[in-house]
Amino acid sequence: MELLLEVEGLKKSFGGVAALRDGRFQLRAGTVHALCGGNGAGKSTFLKILMGIFGRDAGSIRRRGKEVEFASPADALASGIAIIEQELSPVPHMSVAENIYLGREPKARFGGIDFRAMNRSAQGLLDDLEFDIRATQYMMNLSVAQMQLVEIAKALSHDAEVIFMDEPTSAIGEREAQHLFAAIRRLQAQGRGIVYVSHRLSEIFQIADSYTVFRDGAYVGSGALGDIDRPGLIRMIVGREMSEEFAKTNTPTSQPGIEVAALSCPNKIADISFSVRKGEIFGIYGLMGAGRTEIFNCLFGLDKPSAGSIKVDGTEVSIAKPADAMAHGLALVTEDRKLTGLNLADSVRANICMASLPEMSPTFAMDRAREADASRGMREKFQIKAARDTMPVSGLSGGNQQKVVLGKWFLRNPKVLLLDEPTRGVDVGAKREIYRIISDFASSGGTVVMISSEIDEVLGMSDRIMVMRAGRSAGTFGREETNAQSLVHLST
Amino acid sequence: QEKIKIGAAPYGLNAEFMQIWAAALQEHPAVKSGEVELTVFDGRYDALVQQDQFKTMATQKYNAIIFAPIDVDAGAAAVQTAADAGIPVIGSNTRVNSDLLTSYVGSDDTISGYMEAKTVLDKIGCKGNVVILEGPIGQSAQISRLEGNKKALAECPDVKILEDQTANWSRAEAQTLMENWLTAHPNQINGVIGQNDEMALGAIEAIKAAGLDLKSFTVAGIDGITDALHAVKAGEMTSILQDARAQAQGALDLAIFAAKKGDYKPQSDIWATYKDMPWKDGKEKIYNVPWTPVTAENVDQLLATRK
Amino acid sequence: MSAGDNKNSKGWLGSEQRRLLIQEYGIFLAFLILVAVLSVSNEFFLTAGNISNVLLQTSINGVLAIGMTFVVLTRGIDLSVGSVVALAGIVSASFVTSSATAGISGAPYPVALGLGIGLLVGIACGAISGVIVSRFSVPAFVATLGMLSAARGMTLIYGGGRPVPALTPAFRWIGTGNILGIPAPVVILAVVFAISWWILNRTRFGRYIYAVGGNPHAARTSGINITRTQFAVYVISGGLAGLAGMLLSARTGSALPQAGIAYELDAIAAVVIGGTSLSGGVGRVTGTLIGALIIGVMNNGLDLMGIQSYYQQVLKGALIVGAVMLDQKRNYGA
Amino acid sequence: MSAGDNKNSKGWLGSEQRRLLIQEYGIFLAFLILVAVLSVSNEFFLTAGNISNVLLQTSINGVLAIGMTFVVLTRGIDLSVGSVVALAGIVSASFVTSSATAGISGAPYPVALGLGIGLLVGIACGAISGVIVSRFSVPAFVATLGMLSAARGMTLIYGGGRPVPALTPAFRWIGTGNILGIPAPVVILAVVFAISWWILNRTRFGRYIYAVGGNPHAARTSGINITRTQFAVYVISGGLAGLAGMLLSARTGSALPQAGIAYELDAIAAVVIGGTSLSGGVGRVTGTLIGALIIGVMNNGLDLMGIQSYYQQVLKGALIVGAVMLDQKRNYGA
Numbered sequence A: 001m002e003l004l005l006e007v008e009g010l011k012k013s014f015g016g017v018a019a020l021r022d023g024r025f026q027l028r029a030g031t032v033h034a035l036c037g038g039n040g041a042g043k044s045t046f047l048k049i050l051m052g053i054f055g056r057d058a059g060s061i062r063r064r065g066k067e068v069e070f071a072s073p074a075d076a077l078a079s080g081i082a083i084i085e086q087e088l089s090p091v092p093h094m095s096v097a098e099n100i101y102l103g104r105e106p107k108a109r110f111g112g113i114d115f116r117a118m119n120r121s122a123q124g125l126l127d128d129l130e131f132d133i134r135a136t137q138y139m140m141n142l143s144v145a146q147m148q149l150v151e152i153a154k155a156l157s158h159d160a161e162v163i164f165m166d167e168p169t170s171a172i173g174e175r176e177a178q179h180l181f182a183a184i185r186r187l188q189a190q191g192r193g194i195v196y197v198s199h200r201l202s203e204i205f206q207i208a209d210s211y212t213v214f215r216d217g218a219y220v221g222s223g224a225l226g227d228i229d230r231p232g233l234i235r236m237i238v239g240r241e242m243s244e245e246f247a248k249t250n251t252p253t254s255q256p257g258i259e260v261a262a263l264s265c266p267n268k269i270a271d272i273s274f275s276v277r278k279g280e281i282f283g284i285y286g287l288m289g290a291g292r293t294e295i296f297n298c299l300f301g302l303d304k305p306s307a308g309s310i311k312v313d314g315t316e317v318s319i320a321k322p323a324d325a326m327a328h329g330l331a332l333v334t335e336d337r338k339l340t341g342l343n344l345a346d347s348v349r350a351n352i353c354m355a356s357l358p359e360m361s362p363t364f365a366m367d368r369a370r371e372a373d374a375s376r377g378m379r380e381k382f383q384i385k386a387a388r389d390t391m392p393v394s395g396l397s398g399g400n401q402q403k404v405v406l407g408k409w410f411l412r413n414p415k416v417l418l419l420d421e422p423t424r425g426v427d428v429g430a431k432r433e434i435y436r437i438i439s440d441f442a443s444s445g446g447t448v449v450m451i452s453s454e455i456d457e458v459l460g461m462s463d464r465i466m467v468m469r470a471g472r473s474a475g476t477f478g479r480e481e482t483n484a485q486s487l488v489h490l491s492t
Numbered sequence B: 001q002e003k004i005k006i007g008a009a010p011y012g013l014n015a016e017f018m019q020i021w022a023a024a025l026q027e028h029p030a031v032k033s034g035e036v037e038l039t040v041f042d043g044r045y046d047a048l049v050q051q052d053q054f055k056t057m058a059t060q061k062y063n064a065i066i067f068a069p070i071d072v073d074a075g076a077a078a079v080q081t082a083a084d085a086g087i088p089v090i091g092s093n094t095r096v097n098s099d100l101l102t103s104y105v106g107s108d109d110t111i112s113g114y115m116e117a118k119t120v121l122d123k124i125g126c127k128g129n130v131v132i133l134e135g136p137i138g139q140s141a142q143i144s145r146l147e148g149n150k151k152a153l154a155e156c157p158d159v160k161i162l163e164d165q166t167a168n169w170s171r172a173e174a175q176t177l178m179e180n181w182l183t184a185h186p187n188q189i190n191g192v193i194g195q196n197d198e199m200a201l202g203a204i205e206a207i208k209a210a211g212l213d214l215k216s217f218t219v220a221g222i223d224g225i226t227d228a229l230h231a232v233k234a235g236e237m238t239s240i241l242q243d244a245r246a247q248a249q250g251a252l253d254l255a256i257f258a259a260k261k262g263d264y265k266p267q268s269d270i271w272a273t274y275k276d277m278p279w280k281d282g283k284e285k286i287y288n289v290p291w292t293p294v295t296a297e298n299v300d301q302l303l304a305t306r307k
Numbered sequence C, D: 001m002s003a004g005d006n007k008n009s010k011g012w013l014g015s016e017q018r019r020l021l022i023q024e025y026g027i028f029l030a031f032l033i034l035v036a037v038l039s040v041s042n043e044f045f046l047t048a049g050n051i052s053n054v055l056l057q058t059s060i061n062g063v064l065a066i067g068m069t070f071v072v073l074t075r076g077i078d079l080s081v082g083s084v085v086a087l088a089g090i091v092s093a094s095f096v097t098s099s100a101t102a103g104i105s106g107a108p109y110p111v112a113l114g115l116g117i118g119l120l121v122g123i124a125c126g127a128i129s130g131v132i133v134s135r136f137s138v139p140a141f142v143a144t145l146g147m148l149s150a151a152r153g154m155t156l157i158y159g160g161g162r163p164v165p166a167l168t169p170a171f172r173w174i175g176t177g178n179i180l181g182i183p184a185p186v187v188i189l190a191v192v193f194a195i196s197w198w199i200l201n202r203t204r205f206g207r208y209i210y211a212v213g214g215n216p217h218a219a220r221t222s223g224i225n226i227t228r229t230q231f232a233v234y235v236i237s238g239g240l241a242g243l244a245g246m247l248l249s250a251r252t253g254s255a256l257p258q259a260g261i262a263y264e265l266d267a268i269a270a271v272v273i274g275g276t277s278l279s280g281g282v283g284r285v286t287g288t289l290i291g292a293l294i295i296g297v298m299n300n301g302l303d304l305m306g307i308q309s310y311y312q313q314v315l316k317g318a319l320i321v322g323a324v325m326l327d328q329k330r331n332y333g334a
């Protein structure tokens, strides 16, 4: 069978720190190839080099047997390669259609753009994928998930022979993921090659037919997925034996931690009530756009609810801004780390300390020893892989960035933890670790509310689960009385 | 009786000289008596802004305009605008290269440039080294004053011009420049020719700050601004008074004269002060306001007018 | 009464379009208010002559601001426009002067030569800034500040520090002529605006400008040549500054070496007042035009009312801020 | 030879620190090269007297640029500093003049009163800009451009367009005095720098500034009060502009209404040359100091070498760009 891409000995380092030491793989036509590895293994770096986004330090890339050198993504696109990047990169003040056809706008007479044709084909594309997005909407008005869908549509619209998908499903819901898989199957049938990166192993086993594993920037092994089982793949990824169960140790107490009554925000959520006890992990499940994030925004003072009351520790509180919420012991891990979670230009240490500055500066001056300690503590707790803690977070791999956000909020020792897609982009090994940390937090009397689009995660971690549908609660269920099917059923 | 509407268009009002000029207009007897309604337009040091203001005045049908342009040549277009609207224009302070100017009241900058350089050269005995602090390059006053400076310097071929730079009429810039020159030419500078008082004062500050004796320098400026009068009184520099009041009030008299089509007698006292500049029935094209060197004798009297 | 209302809402814009206009250009409302206030408080303000004046007075800043819009949309800034105005003005003038003392030997040449050379000078300055910004990743502020200083120096060197007077009537026409009763500079501004609007809103290059400013990374991964796009906007800004320089000398009848000082501030102000963000990717050239008109109307109106210059400066400061505040209210309030 | 090398590398900085210094402040290298070239080409450049001159000439722009650094780090810009220099200078001077014609009745007052009032004026201007930017979300460019115009107007109104001369010797001391042989303005700059460095690098407020500039959304979500942080940086910039205004009038011996015009450009230039990004969140006040020194050294050096002013301007433009290009090479190259 023909090799669409063949890569050997790819090397890349940033400021003396090796990100990729030996990247290798072979992509055959008509296959879906899973690229696996832990956080910081070098997957994104590898794909970015192949796409011409980064230059390489060493190694060879052969496209259909011919040695190639991509100086920029334009070259890669020209040779029939497209990418869905891990980090979303929308042009916010442009329409969806303009984002999709950026750089390839259909021409009209006199050298202008045929906007009509562009909108029509973009809408056609989105409709084919069954993504519920209008092509004329401004990108900045979309939710993270919707932006991710647009990125998917954009990559597919390129009609490329090779498509890289770097964690395309990390922000989207189950239903949309299935639409994506259907599209992937169609591409596969046309003899194209897809490289698929995901930390959700079930997806890999569902869609891919071969795999390559990287660990610490180097090739570890490859093969057909039919020849390996789930524990085997995990062993290759993390380099040791590891079970995959949810480490659930908490037992809910009877004291209320956070109580929400009749919370409403026009056009977003209506009449949301729930109460979470100390020591409990309360899951919120729903399809994308169901209004889950909006609940947290209202609770944390990022948005103004039109009605409703919030009680923390049994006393009613009024929250107008995040600082108020924090004063009452709330912490919020937001779903979009790039937009609301991190100051990308600043150091790992500064980001970890960002929400605890007053506590760390009793006399206005920062207690730098405490900052360093806190940073070291969180890096150990979440096993954040960074060369130095003074390096900018923008230089961290996606999963490690997510861990920095978690570290920032755990550092505050909150009473109530609001988690919005907390394990987005986190590898199997670290996920387990994070589950354990969340669970320990609950066992020691903390209150946890967790939004997740991953059914396994919600079912595995939560004591009770609220299902959201179109801005309203579709019911709350105990862990034992529900299963994946009924959750999906309720949410649609 | 209709009031006479007169517009004054000075090139800019941020510096003291034009401020005195504008204030003198307001103190003219005809303005005080209410016979004339005067509006002053700030040209913001931009030829085009001035031209636009002429259009504005034409729209509003002013009876006459007093004009102190930023530039000799660029002023012509503005004057043309006024002429097209049938409004007489009286020049003041800076000439305009235009036949359409009704008349002009000002002082010849070439003369003052010559005079100040001459004072410096006389004091240093026509030998030694001088530096020149110039106005913004290309501005009419800078060009003419430099011409005068050069004319005087040509009479003393032994005098060397060590440095010659613009400090843009600015005291702070001149101070910095002089600090650096004092370093680059230690004990070599004998005379400082500042094309205006502000820059001369800046040079004096630099000399003082460097701990040097002011007596071993001869510093000259032009205009006779208040600070310079004080400095002259203290024996630190020489200056030549450019009579802003005479330029302004003279021009205003001529403007009223033009607006009333000759049915007017001048009201300002400046015609009595300057015997060398007779009114001549307002028929002259050019009225040259004489330069007055500031001396120990007249400085107190001049200072008294600045209250 | 109600009939009148109905008639109004069927005016030259449908109500939906009007709503959009106000939402998109809250600044347009500020402009209308300013015009309304001035019309009431001064009898001359709304005369045909004065309207023509205001447009004429806006033309140079308008041309500069439109060029600046291109640059600012890509997250850049062009501080050099004022100096380029002077340089292009003086170089082109030296080819079309009938004064023997100034100008290069043999001038005046045909007016087209003068115009062509003025444009070329502007484009060359823009190209240099463009290369420094796009190829060498020097921050635009630094690169164009360097050009501000260098172009001013070259202006003084070229003309020996003296103005070039006595431009030929043919050349002066572009600054003082009329086309169907409309001043030539206003017609030129209109043409520049129309072309720029078309480029920014209707062509690929326009989209690339927005994309490069909105998200350079996304632009690059979409195969857009960022270097070339950035380079091009500085060339455009330089070329338009060259054009503005010629308009300026043609209007004043002589090219001054100190022309155009601080023009960059007014140009950037028009851009920002018009709603274009200095962080790039957002904004419209229509807004810029309104911004330039606000500045022009303000200067004209305050002069018309005969407000004393010192107080004018205070008022201008307050008005600029007030206009934009009104805009912000519209956009973010309620 | 090799022994000498070894000795060198054990110099006042360890090799690791030195590497960091060059990496972080590529501009420092540019500065050293500039100094080296000037030392070789002019015998006076490295004399004690001239070094003191350069520092003195850098002091006012240095103070302004440090204030500007605070603002720029939060993604803002303060165009009003030049006008605030003039306003604070003239108001404070009017309290400490011994001239009967100028000043408010009863002046001179004690120098402390004059200084206090000058600072207050600066702080008040900064506070107004700060409120407009932080509360009303007016773009900083517009808000401070308004203040640029308004403060200049108020300066002219306050002083009637005339300078305030004859400042008391006690007041003039801050501009012309010496402390242990070091000019007082240099000492003031050093103190301002030290405090600012401490605030930006060692305090909670400094962290807020970087966070707000780096990602306002993330800062807000982390409980940081953006409004208050933004407000504070404009107050700091205004206060330092007030201080600079007093230094300027104390140095020149009289407060001029046209003082400080275009100072904002030099201040921002120092900030940007020093590596602080106009898009906020990244930069160091040490870089700003080096940036201000580069500008100061350049002006001084070109004057010392007696280069003609037209050519100076061209050279200055080229040098600024060159220095930053060197820096960029260091950062992104190899």
Ligand SMILES: Nc1ncnc2c1ncn2[C@@H]1O[C@H](COP(=O)(O)OP(=O)(O)OP(=O)(O)O)[C@@H](O)[C@H]1O
Residues within 6 Å of the ligand: A014, A017, A018, A019, A020, A037, A038, A039, A040, A041, A042, A043, A044, A045, A046, A086, A385, A386, A387, A394, A395, A396, A397, A398, A399, A400, A425, A427
């Ligand atoms: N711009 C950069 N500067 C410095 N280091 C970088 C940069 N980009 C990546 N790295 C480093 O390279 C290593 C590999 O990162 P990469 O993003 O390729 O990992 P990944 O396999 O995609 O991880 P994840 O699953 O978390 O997305 C990481 O250790 C990261 O810190």
Ligand SMILES: Nc1ncnc2c1ncn2[C@@H]1O[C@H](COP(=O)(O)OP(=O)(O)OP(=O)(O)O)[C@@H](O)[C@H]1O
Residues within 6 Å of the ligand: A140, A141, A142, A143, A144, A145, A146, A171, A173, A267, A268, A286, A287, A288, A289, A290, A291, A292, A293, A294, A295, A335
């Ligand atoms: N920036 C925005 N502008 C306008 N509407 C928005 C915006 N963000 C979200 N919405 C809409 O608000 C509703 C609730 O969105 P929210 O983000 O809270 O949903 P969610 O359940 O968290 O889903 P997900 O995060 O998976 O998209 C949806 O209808 C969504 O389309």
Ligand SMILES: [Mg+2]
Residues within 6 Å of the ligand: A043, A044, A045, A086, A166, A397, A398, A399
């Ligand atoms: Mg990755």
Ligand SMILES: [Mg+2]
Residues within 6 Å of the ligand: A292, A293, A294, A335, A420
């Ligand atoms: Mg969500």
